[in-house]
Amino acid sequence: MxxxxxxxxxxxxxxxxxxxxxxxxxxxxxxxxxxxxxxxxxxxxxxxxxxxxxxxxxxxxxxxxxxxxxxxxxxxxxxxxxxxxxxxxLGHATRWEDHTFEIVHEAAEEPAMHMALDEVLAEAVGAGTRGPTLRLWEWGAPAVVIGSFQSLRNEVDAEAAERHGITVVRRISGGGAMFIEPGSTITYSLTVPASLVEGLSFEKSYAFLDDWVLGALGGLGIAATYVPLNDIASPAGKIAGAAQKRLASGAVLHHVTMAYDIDATKMLEVLRIGREKLSDKGTTSANKRVDPLRSQTGMARADVIEAFKAHFRSRYATIDGAVTPAERERALALVASKFGTPGWTARVP
Structure with missing residues (x-):
């Protein structure tokens, strides 16, 4: 063998x-x-x-x-x-080449629906009812997405979020808060069977699952590197942050948000922790910390996404796919019972 x-x-x-x-x-x-x-x-x-x-x-x-x-x-x-x-x-782990990945890139969704789709598709991969999936997100509304264990009031200025019409949602993975406006970020989820990262520590699995996107960025002329534990950066600054959740069903959910054209002023009004991070690093300009992809590539956001998909297809076996009606129905139920409720969003007040 x-x-x-x-x-x-x-x-x-x-x-x-x-x-x-x-x-x-x-x-x-x-x-x-x-x-x-x-x-x-x-x-x-x-x-x-x-x-x-x-x-x-x-x-x-x-x-x-x-x-x-x-x-x-x-x-x-x-x-x-x-x-x-x-x-x-010995057959305990699998390789990228052992799988065919489904690429899903559909119309914009509301923030809570994205959270629900992540959980539903991860459940499906774990159950074997869908193959490994790369899902690229389109945002239907501005949002702040906080990590599973973050304090809502410590992370988000509720008054500023309401003033700017920003929805706050909580995801199932850990990590920090993400500030989102439609068209300002590139977000994707890579959902794979646990066998693909079998034997890898959390830290090593981040680097392993991010390796393809470093190659995609390199193809766009960006010398991107993985920065432990969960960041992707270039010589000009931070590009992206990743988060990960390993489900008991046997799936790994790995999602990444990249800055394309962030309104740094608005971000710092809404995210309390953003002010602390910048102060701690002695940085006065948010643009030095969150470096948009637009300034480094000169490309339209849609073209960057298409380049990412093309690079992924060049490396792995892929098919174009979609969220199934049953998966969508399950996700809508989760929005109503979990991701769209104050009880979940404020589960850590």
Whole structure:
């Protein structure tokens, strides 16, 4: 059996294994990484012999680290990367290439409906009733989206939000608040089976799931990088923030909001935490912190989105899709019972 893992920003690691009696009986690690001294490759292969096939990524990593002497230098990969490749070889994890992704890009929705659709589509991916999905959002109204665990009153100036006609909603993932006006951001959700990030920590899964969009931005001339834990930035400043939720059903919801043309003055009137972050960093201009994609690409928002979709299609197997009538009905019910209610929005007052 063969497993592969491409380290975000690093090299490809491949592992060919044979199994007998519940243990690894033959192991061959390969890839385009750099390793010194040469003999270390044999030590890596030997260390994995006899290891139970039920071993976790953490256990496999520990075995490899114990076998490597201090003089070993690994460039572009890590013991953990080898462990992930082993797990994939054993069928515990999947690769991007193992899936066909549905791309959904539909008409504008109200903020609460977007929150509900995220939960519904994640449930469907976990249940196996839909495949992995990239959904690009269009916003039907201005909004502030707060993280699942944020305090409503600490994050949002309610009077300013009402004055500007901004709806406040709460999503199911953690992270910070997002300020949204139609046409001012690019927001997408990537919903995948947990097998795609099996063995990855939360931090590593952020980088792993954001890797394609870094490539898309690079194609637009933006030297974007992943900034732990959940930001995407360029030399000119922050571009985007990500949030993630792993559902018990077996799906991972990863969503990202990118600044295209943010009204920074209005944002700072509405978001209390925005003032604190800027003050803490000694920054007087919000534009230094939230750098719009428009200024870096010179492209219309719709053209940027089309470039993103084209790049995603160039990397992975995709089909064009849509929210099904049953999924939409379920989402509308969730808006009425959860995402559109004061009880959910103010669940952390």
């Amino acid at each position: 063969r497993g592969e893992y491409k380290v975000p920003g690093g090299k490809l690691v491949a592992v060919d294994v044979e199994v007998d009696g519940g243990a690894l009986t033959d192991v061959a690690v390969s890839g385009d990484f750099f390793l010194e001294p040469d003999s270390a490759l044999g030590a890596i292969d030997a260390a994995l012999l006899g290891v139970p096939v039920t071993s976790t990524v953490a256990q496999l990593t520990q075995v490899l680290e114990a076998a490597l002497t201090p003089d070993v230098t690994m460039v572009g990969f890590t013991p953990e990367a080898i462990a992930i490749a082993v797990r994939r070889a």
